[in-house]
Amino acid sequence: MSDPLQDLLAAPPDLPVTVGLPALVEALGSHGVAVVQAPPGTGKTTLVPPAVAGVVAGRVVVTQPSRLAARAAARRLAQLLGEPIGETVGYAVRGERRVGRRTRIEVVTTGLLLRRIQHDPELAGVGAVVLDEVHERHLDADLTLALLVDVRANLREDLAVVAMSATVEAERTAALLDPEGAPVITVPGALHPVQTVWCPLPAGARRTDERGITPAFHDHVAATVRRALAAHEGDVLVFVPGVAEVETTVRRLASVDAAVHPLHGRLPSAEQDRALREGPRRRVIVSTAVAESSLTVPGVRVVVDAGFSREPLTDHRRGLASLVTVAVSRAGAEQRAGRAGRLGPGTVLRCWSEAEHAHLAAHPEPEIATADLTAFALEVACWGADIRELALLDHPPAHALAAATAVLVGLGALTEDREVTPRGRLIAGVPVDPRLARALIDGTDLVGATRAAEVVAMLSEDVRAPGADLVAALRSLRGDQRAAGWRRQVTRLEEVAAGRGTGAESHATTDSRRLTDDVAVGLVVALAHPDRIARRRTGTSSYLMASGTGAALDPRAPGPLAGLEWLAVGDAERRPGQREARIRAAAPLTEDLALEAAASMWTEADQVTWTGGRVLARRRTLLGAIELGSVPLSDPPAAAVSEAIAQALAREGIALLMWTEAATGLRARLDFLHRAIGDPWPDVSDATLTDDLDAWLGPQLARVRSAQDLRRIDVAAALRARVPWQEAGRLDELAPARVQVPSGSTVRIEYSHDQPVLAVRLQEVFGWTAVPALAGGRVPLLLHLLSPAGRPAAVTADLESFWDNGYPGVRADLRGRYPKHAWPDDPRSAPPTARTNRAPRS
Template structure:
């Protein structure tokens, strides 16, 4: 077949095809920028195939989009899918040796690349919807750039984008940047109507999107049907919300339209029904699968609930999952654009116009917010554990990647250096998250291969089990979900079928589901919190609290394996969305890597507490008193006790307090080697200075018997300590012959203080100094009643300038005490006599 001879539709992107093919001939890579609805997915693959022999592989972000694109292109050339045009998605493939254009999901092509990076038989790869910044698409693009650089220079590569990041993508694909082919849009005008939520109505609560908000969305759809023409496309965040709105509309006898759900879980026949124009008006209620890569014919009106389900990870608590968030302005514009593909349209937004500027401008790239365990395994299999040298649009956050690698080490998928193990390669071959792949491989011998595949297929979806009961959800899936879900189960089953694990151990469904979930998420194994039977509060191995939805039949179950949780910002506990019961033996088997026995020594209620504790992660299993706790544990407990109680609980004698103050002064003044004796330093180094005495401490009563002075002496530096009395004398001799204590407490400032009666200092001309003469002592000169009359660090200036005034004021008040006119030569005295004193007068120059 010659693609150039095909009679393909005239779509806006056709104007850019000559430039695109020319860029591919010259550089073999290009970026095509064109708005949604311009025909990229329909016309670009045939144009690329027309450049020469070999298969053109086109990636789509979702299974439903890959199948729909293949069907549309096959119908345009008058063939059935599986001939010239085929597709391959997880659990479903329709292609043949004659297939020239193959639509695949991003994950399918990633697994092919990991198996054979040469991509034999493939002439070109077209990566669609690059702008969505899905994690696997970012990785796929980086690996394809690596393949072109080192293995396949001839491999043609086209990245198709609907955003202005095209230039950035072009720089990623080559140096100099590869050509960017820009195709102007040809969308029809779309009018916007804001349908604000009524006052007091909440969009969501702890159980998810509220029924009242779904009522509001359904009412907005009815309004749109009444005010506009053509079909209506309504966007909801998830399957449960889609089903809720479908029930509200389909049960309305006044609604003159067919109501069709559209999401990835539906059988192919029901998806086709939603994608095909009907004999009368339709309301298609869809998740984000219809946001960009799918064309829903006949749509002239969009109703946007303004919510989207996105991956988020709480790396501190190890919780990963999908959360419902407000849509970005870019995504809202893209949704609205679906109404303008076939003619003028209308968009109804279920929020107030004043809210719109406060929505995020763009959705965050998944690599910045999602769990990176799958990415880390793919990088390890590729041989680049940290992604160095790969052309990623954004580097993975270091903390998130480290957490992911730690998880892979726990799974045995990578070694300590990040290199992939044989077990890791086996896990990577399973088309599922590494945790789920591990659960499939290790769960099959326990529960049987088929049942393990069923549970993993259920966990791989955004499952919201009634009351959080995953066993009930599995039984419902078996009854009501043929087609796509069963194909996924069959695909997973092939990875563990034909082995001795086929039959399993004959468990009931309850324990079997719980066993697989526990193997997938050992950190989410949970035990009921202590309290009355029937409680819905649990503690998970990872340390996060979890509560079951109100009215859940699982409440009171002693042990749970939690498959999915939501945790809203500000909430202490997560809400369980899917879980199954397990027993303690299964919990220990699944989370055995988190089992540990520790001797715990702590401080509580003024006492050292010591016990031997067995834990499964954060869950305490058993404990017993510990008679002889380790000394290092006691030291740490006493250190904590001193932090709580303060150093005042120790018996501070005057000698100990004085020694501490003198050494602290030298530390402030001279620095090392004189030690820091602050409260913080003494508390932190308690085992150093209290040393052997700690082993006998069991509480504050024992601390009150500790010899603090001996402990402080252990901290003195040697041989410098021999000069302690010289550098910071405890007492100073004054002219009267008295030995007066020096105050080094720092209460009066940094200088040491000598408080002495003025009469005892007559004849003292020079202020005493300490610390090798570096610091003058601050003299507090006292009256006979021992009240300060002067404070000075310059005694000579005091005698010369201030003393005459002091003498004039006080000699009448204290007539029995000496108040000589000349303090330089007067003899010092301790008492009241005016005669000769005990000291010797000095000349002015002394």
């Protein structure tokens, strides 16, 4: 009997990858690993797996990034062999598997292979794994590559691994597969020329606003498609970011003279197949990014690119993870454009300008740098390896990994030492995000297996709930005949909940039967995201989530959730520059159910604050950051009072204290000595005193209950206590408060300036020939010599020079105005005086 795979390779279709197959076979024979670098459209997904199957014993498992791509790749290869799916070639995706005893090539989603490796690290019966589209840098693909490297190093040296990439990152992948460098087989592209037509939105119109893509831009994309149909030949492939945008665009194209097909991963298989088949009429296929690189759409000669993609983005500090709409990268735009050049010369119409294109990011960020890492961290823990030793193309950010670990500890999936628990393995066995797995496991007893599975299946998709109402979204799914994929997932999750998948018991309690859909949905959502339980702030329309993040519904589309006291938030997004997160999907909740779902977040905490000039103390009952109630505390702990006062002083400044003239003067003198001499004279600046309150105010703070108590603190005594006792006696010597001048008066020294100032009437310093110096002779006083009226007449720190050079001018200027005062020719020898008796004329 002939081998259908070898027959195919003996007379392969005319695809560029055929020139690289001999080198691939040689690389597998010598190294057991290889990297195939080839652009989309070269046939690598079709012909590499048969070539690998010819040189290994056992099944060849081929990965694809999506269910749609896995089915399409398997179907394409089976057609070339002239066989039905499930014979030589089969596939397996979530909830569906079509393979037989004779299957030699099995196409699977990357996530499915990751789960198989966890359950069977030796991959019994598998001879080779072909990882397709590794350049897309999905999180599960990065981890699967790392685990396969570990398997080859420790369990299966004979397991062949081929990584296929469409970008120049092939060398990095090769270095991971083999420390000495895996062979890289480069296949040149065979794309036909693709003309670029720039179709920017008219001036003054916006592509996006706070709610996402604007209606004006949707109109523009539809108009661009009509332009493409009128000006160019061939089927048209339209790229938009998500399912909602696909449906919106399809509606706007209802009147065109072509068959318009949606294409995305949530469609039933039959509708996906229909979109991928050429028909009697010209076609417009409106697709998400699933058609960007790994999926072949026959007949396409024109691409219309809206210029957006949907990527994961996580605010780890606030615990908000969601898919966000972002501008496509230049690399992504080139991939999309290439779809128009597979059959012949084609055209891409880009819905942005050439100038805007130059400012796009060169490449998309790898998911490991931006995505929520909770599932990733659980997979690594289940594998039992040190993450630092895994062969990852990029290692995860430390803060993101720490946040994910904290979530898993809170779910009971990991210990504090990051060891996986039995509950963690149970959660890992549910084919959804760990938070949703927890909601399924714990929600089954609370709302029943079916409703728990329905809600979890809904939350596992990128749901855009109308009016943010998840209850309405669930009811819509139940009545939607096209939601076959959702129903299959519900059935599978019900089986898991019933114990066939995880061993969990499934029985609906009496309480679960009493719950309406409204609060049942809310309870399951709250079990999945207890940190997103939200309570309306008093007197406002905004909410506070248990995580401490503020959130609000869209005020322009309030819907049935507006005004509800409690919400369970399934999806929220906080954009840069926004103070609050925007709630995109939520369900009603009650306080009792909130406490049921987030029991571990319930706490009692004593709070002591300085508010309105007094200490307020109360015992608060909290659900995370949400206050459920509080009662006054009559005798708060002294340490808490001190901390509250310290925070108030740090916030409002030490001016809150009572600064008497004595305290202010002493502080100025100490500050002078600290600047002039340094240690041991203390720093008494605002910053130092605020940071070191306990050291200088000590137990006085603990007795404070009001503003009056705060004013009773003897600040001067506290400052004086900061001076070492050995030096305390020298304070008046080094920085006296007052100084005696020749007239016999004692005059206060002003220390508030950079140099100490003595303001004194000129006649009182007759006889002085030198200015006194402070700080042990280091700093001379700065004399502000005053007129008889107390106005500044001269400033000097050098009396000898002043008597010779400055005094004659001052004398000439002032003695006519003040004849009753002494204006001697020789002030050095004249008697000083504070009196106003007429002096003899000289």
